Amino acid sequence: MDFVSLVLISHSEEIVVGLKKLINQVQPNVAIAIAGGVDGEIGTNVFHIKEAIESVHSEKGTVVFFDLGSALLNAEMAIEMVEGNENIRIADAPLLEGAYFAAVEAGFGHSLREVVASGEAAKSFQKVPDL
Amino acid sequence: MTLTVETAIKWLHFVNEEIQANKEYLTDLDQAIGDGDHGLNMARGFQEVSLKLNTANYNDLASLFKDVGMTLLSKVGGASGPLYGTAFMRLSMALKDKSKATQSEFSEGLQAALNGLKMRGKAQLGDKTMIDVWEPVVEFLKNHEQVTGKQLADLAKEKMEATKDIEAKKGRAAYLGKRSIGHLDPGAVSSYLLFSSLSRTFSEGEI
Numbered sequence: 001m002d003f004v005s006l007v008l009i010s011h012s013e014e015i016v017v018g019l020k021k022l023i024n025q026v027q028p029n030v031a032i033a034i035a036g037g038v039d040g041e042i043g044t045n046v047f048h049i050k051e052a053i054e055s056v057h058s059e060k061g062t063v064v065f066f067d068l069g070s071a072l073l074n075a076e077m078a079i080e081m082v083e084g085n086e087n088i089r090i091a092d093a094p095l096l097e098g099a100y101f102a103a104v105e106a107g108f109g110h111s112l113r114e115v116v117a118s119g120e121a122a123k124s125f126q127k128v129p130d131l
Numbered sequence: 132m133t134l135t136v137e138t139a140i141k142w143l144h145f146v147n148e149e150i151q152a153n154k155e156y157l158t159d160l161d162q163a164i165g166d167g168d169h170g171l172n173m174a175r176g177f178q179e180v181s182l183k184l185n186t187a188n189y190n191d192l193a194s195l196f197k198d199v200g201m202t203l204l205s206k207v208g209g210a211s212g213p214l215y216g217t218a219f220m221r222l223s224m225a226l227k228d229k230s231k232a233t234q235s236e237f238s239e240g241l242q243a244a245l246n247g248l249k250m251r252g253k254a255q256l257g258d259k260t261m262i263d264v265w266e267p268v269v270e271f272l273k274n275h276e277q278v279t280g281k282q283l284a285d286l287a288k289e290k291m292e293a294t295k296d297i298e299a300k301k302g303r304a305a306y307l308g309k310r311s312i313g314h315l316d317p318g319a320v321s322s323y324l325l326f327s328s329l330s331r332t333f334s335e336g337e338i
Contacts, residue, residue, distance in 0.1 A: 038208045041208065042168075042208070043168075043208025043212075044208065045204075045205065045208070045212075046204050046205075046212070046213060046216070047204070047205055069210060069302060069303065070208075070210035070212075070213070073210055073213035073214065073251055073252070074213050076251070077213050077216070077217065077251070
C-alpha cells in the first residue's frame with residue numbers, strides 16, 4: 001500500500017526528532033522526514049526543508065506541518081523549489097497533535113486530502129472532556 | 132543613474148557595514164516587540180554576502196543578486212531570511228542577463244522585489260513591517276526621473292520612523308497588539324539601512 005508522507009518542521013531540532021519518534025511508535029509505515037533548527041541553533045532553513053520534502057515525497061502526496069510563523073515562510077519557499085510539487089500541502093494545524101492525527105490517517109492509506117483534513121481537525125480537538 | 136555590477140557590489144558592502152554597526156540596535160528593537168534575533172540574523176547573513184562578493188566574479192546583475200538571495204536564504208534564520216531572500220531573488224529575475232540597469236529598470240526590479248515581499252509575508256502597507264519603508268521608496272523611485280541620494284535616504288528614514296506609531300499586524304509583534312505602538316519595527320529599520328546604503332552608493336550626485 002502507498003502512504004501519504006509527512007514532513008515535520010520546527011525551529012528546534014529536538015522537537016521534531018522527538019515528535020518523529022513519538023509518531024513512529026504508533027505508525028511505523030508512514031514515511032516521515034524532519035527539518036529542525038539551523039546549524040544546531042533555533043531557526044528554520046529553506047534548503048533543509050526542501051531536502052526533507054524530497055527525501056519522502058511520492059506521487060501519493062506529502063503533508064507539511066510546522067511550528068511557528070517564520071517556518072511557514074520557509075516551508076512555502078521550499079515547496080516552490082521542489083519539482084513536481086502539485087501534491088504537497090501545508091497543514092494549518094498544531095504541529096504535535098496535527099502530525100499525530102495525520103500519521104494515523106495516512107497509515108490507513110487514505111488520500112492527501114483526507115490526511116490534510118485529519119491533521120487540521122486537530123485545531124478543534126478537545127483534549128480535556130467536558131465535566 | 133546606472134546600476135552596474137561594481138556599484139551593486141559597493142551598495143551591498145555598505146549594507147553589510149551598516150548592519151554590522153547596528154547589530155545591537157536591531158537586536159534591542161527586536162527584543163522589544165519580536166523574538167530578539169533580527170540583529171544577529173541580519174549580521175550573519177550580510178557578513179556572508181560580503182565574503183561571497185569578495186571571492187566571486189560576476190558578469191551580470193542577475194547572477195550577483197541571485198547569489199545574494201541564496202546566501203541570505205541559507206544564512207539568515209527567522210522570517211528575515213525568506214523575506215530578504217525572496218526580495219533579492221525577484222530582483223535578480225527582473226534583471227535577467229543585464230550587466231547594468233537604468234533607474235527605470237532598477238525601479239521595476241525593486242517593484243518585483245516588493246511584490247515578492249508582500250506575497251511571501253502576506254503584509255500590506257500599514258501593517259508595521261518592512262513594506263512600510265519599501266513601498267513608498269519604490270513608488271518614489273518609479274515616479275521621479277531624477278532622485279538625489281539625500282531625497283531617497285530622507286524618505287526611507289521618515290517612513291521607517293513612522294512605523295513607531297503603528298500597531299503591528301504581522302509577525303511576533305502582532306501578539307502585542309496596541310502595546311507594539313511606540314516601538315520601531317526592526318524590519319523597517321533594516322530596510323532603511325538597505326536604502327540609506329543605496330543612497331550612500333550614489334551620494335556623488337543624482338541617482
